[in-house]
Amino acid sequence: MKKGIRRFGGYKFCFVAAVLAGIAFVIPAAWAEDGVTDSEVVIGQCAALEGPAAGLGTGMNVGMKACLDEVNAKGGVNGRKIKFIASNDGYEPDKTVDCTLNMIENEKVFALAGYVGTPTAKAALPIVQEMKVPLVGLYTGAGLLRNPVSRYIINIRASYDDETEALVERIVSDLGIKDIAVFYQDDSFGLAGLSGTEKALKKRGLKLAGMGTFARNTEAVKGGLASIMAAKPGAVVMVGPYKPIAAFVKEAKAAGFNPVLATISFVGTENLIKESGDAANGIIISQVVPSPDDTSIPVVRDFQAALKKSFPNEAPSYGRLEGYVTARVLATALEKAGAALTREGLIDAIESMSNADIGGMSVSFSKDNHQGLNKVYMTQVGGGKAKPVAKVARP
Template sequence: MWPRRQLLQAVGAGCLASLSPWSHAAKDDEIVIGQSVPLSGVLADTGRDMAMGGKICFDAINSQGGVQGRKIRHVILDDGYDVERTLANTHELLQKHEALALFGFAGTGNIQRLLADKVLANAGVALVGPYTGGEPLRTPYNPWIFHIRASYAEETSAMVKQLVFSGITNIGVFYQDDAFGQSGLQGVVSALAAANLDLTVAASFPKNTELVDSAVQAIAAKSPQAVILIATNRPVAAFLQKYRALSKSALFFNISVVNPKAIVQFAGADARGLSIAQVVPDPNGTKPIAQSYRADLAKFGAGAQVSSSSFEEYVAAKVLIEGLRRAKTLTRAGVIAGLESLERLDLGGHVIGFDPNNRLGSHFVEMASLRSDGRLIR
């Protein structure tokens, strides 16, 4: 992880002249990429890793001369995982910094607000690699968001299939009470229905809190064999600690948007055995994309550690860079056209694909088990 102050200092600041969104073009010497990300609050550990993934990729391409003769300026703003701050940051990125594209935002509800307010549509701007698998951002189709990860429905389907195959049919859900949590919950319900099963119990907690006690009690009262968690680092850790304190046993599965090392840091031994969905290949693996990531992290990461979160946004940055390369004009519309041309982009053992009618770039999901040192076993 990189300290929040250093991340903010690394990108600098700037103000460009206003242009209409569709004619908006990059300056002669730079391309501005904007990112609103939680560098504070309950998702800060993950947010810092997300920002780092983009930073090292953009730094690497800048060290090679940039894209189409221009260096990338990566502007990062902290939103604390708060919807209103994400909205304000996006306006700042588009209007003050005149970002050519947006990148690596977090939060289903946060990004859903951008769609509801037509912020992306009015600016004619692409958002690449959002750190969410929420269905409301995928259905109905919208042309602005380019996803490089599987959906929560695909993640939860993989979990349910694994559990049912093992003979486990008594399943509960702990979820965040917002669009993110509801999306994951619906994925579990749909996957169970496909197996002719019903959900045993579901209980929620408020976003941006660790107020999990009532959910713990409600789920424990039904004694499910397994609990699927649709939550982020700190509430996941709080749930595991409080549930295990009741001497209740269950298998625990978590959606992908967590930082394994942060969960171990917060929950200690109570994090043992947690299975976490993964939507990118192993960042410690042998695939060329993973080797490239580790090399760039070592060179540009200022001591940051390998993580799935930073690797995911590194992959997203690679995709965005290729879209910039293929853009016939470095305008917001040109970037979208460049991204649409990536019908089968092999990044080195991991394939992403878009076209004019498809924004779902990957369906990769696999499960990993959390070790006591915060590493994942696949």
Template sequence: MTKTLPLPVGLSRREFARCAAGVAALAVPALHAQSSNRIVLGQSAAFTGAAAQLGIQFHAGAKLFFDQYNAQGGSGRQRVEIAQMDDGYEPDRCAENTRKLLADDVFALFGYIGTPTSVAALPLATKAEVPFIAPFTGAMSLRQPFNRMAFHLRASYNDETELIVRNLHNLGLNRVAVFHQNDAYGKAGLDGMTLALSSRNLKPVATATVERNSVDVAAAVATINAANPQAVVQISAYKSCAAYIRAARKAGYGGSFYNVSFVGTQALADELGKDGAGVVVSQVVPNPYAGSKPISREFRDAIAEGGNKVQPNFSSMEGYLAAKLVAEGLRRAGSRVTRESLISGLESLGEQSLGGYSVSLSGRDHVASSFVELSMLTGDGKIRT
């Protein structure tokens, strides 16, 4: 028997206390224009390269939801499908993919992974008047100024860095350095850190960069270690952050490490193994491993029903929630779904709870959530919040 997924029906913001895999089959899709029985969402994301697990896991969570949604009849007997294309987390490839997806008349763009790639894609979606839904990024540049085509599920990097700095400040850790990717994502995170620190009359004691899709961190380690920070906040992807942590510790650094959610928490834990103990990561979706919220239990039940083919982690949970948000927008779009009616459907959401994960959308606000909490790697591949 197919289990009925509950319709979206509040959540508490928990602050962190003291102390601070899967493989996807990836052929380039054979794309087709919209038809009477299919709604195709186009996704350009990293499915190979140094950020691959982010794309793989997000896509797996979204597909898990849509597979079960389609088994229940989809949207007015229309199946919802994702046409995925690999951009390797490179903006030029993402822009090329996006042009191909738009030329093929995908219904909407969905689940793009990263700031530099989304920055390349959003203007193309806007010009084509195609909705751009749930990008895996918290950059303010994609949220301001307001863009009617863009809908964001997750909290911003400003929300994440504010919580990180608040936690550090409460612990008396005020000498903070920032290790960041040398691109739009890294700048967005650095801007958030600078804003949060300046509100407490502080500034980074040092900053250093790493190139996107690189693990060449030696110069960054030397620069930051020389400043003797109490904590290093990392704004990069899991491979470079793991390389930095190992290199910094080998060079004698004994302080704390904090990361924003884009790092890919489970991927970072897998990269670091026992070296991950004590590393902190901010999260923008509920804990997928604990049963404290109905959405977490629903997610794990869906994985079990789907044959346990999806790894439960924060990235796949975000994909699942993003798909759930799209489905709610389609439900509200009426019997004859168009791009315009999907936009109106999402804007009519108001304040809702997706199983304890609060979201709110309107005609003036397309950022669904500001939920952030902190988590910690335990060193045995697990994460606790």
């Protein structure tokens, strides 16, 4: 992994820059960037399309494809069709590095989009910063991608701090529970969720009641469950993808351990409900997009229509809607960047978007803010479905 990144530093980077500078006068403006021709712009995605977190990556992928199919059917952006290339990284950072380098070096993408996960995004961060390739719309709310602001990282969804603040507020205010523990994936993603929960508790003069962990891409939850049970909390905030969280939920129920359970959007709502069965009832889930069934919102109506056309056998879901929203923001920015498309021009266009309407949802960016949305929506599982709620209730 480190060797791959170093190839872009030092003499090779300087040599490439010198060569480009020496021949720049013979390259037409429209061809000055990789991944851009008069008729096409190429976007790449590295995500978990296979493996235990595949539901998350395929959700984003399907939603993005549905949106980009819709855009291309209308003529594309500024006369260019958007070509979308996706590759599996298995939710493993080392594979993300390889995938990202391949997208930039071999596939010659113009920009990257739709990455899934904090540890994977963290691995890609130094590459896109050094190569100055935009990475737009990541399926993660980690603070390390937001503070400090990186010019080439564009977040669309609310942060994990936003989500955990909303969850703690509902648990404390609606249920009167103040002893809250955290069960989290033992990596940068889990630590981001843990940190957000601790911040929300500290804001209310509270401390963490207990914690337990599990390893990424495993369902080894028994040790973490035992640690949580020993603390006897009234509620548990769970931070992980659907398979280990479902395993935790089912193991807890089987052990007669019944605190209020809550989790953040990354979990993969529909996958969690399917994996957990009846044990999912009562789980509180924060969301970063509105209900995929709420057709009173124009972007949701558009999403449903696009999904039905491109993927008639796929049902609307929170993850697919987030993918659609991500691609719509990207397409809007590409249009705004103009016909003489450059990577720097794309970033400038995004930073100039203030209260930009994407269909009943408004996104705002600036040089000092690379997170377009802040709103968190609350849901609670009942009858096999995550239902939007203003207040949460005890199961």
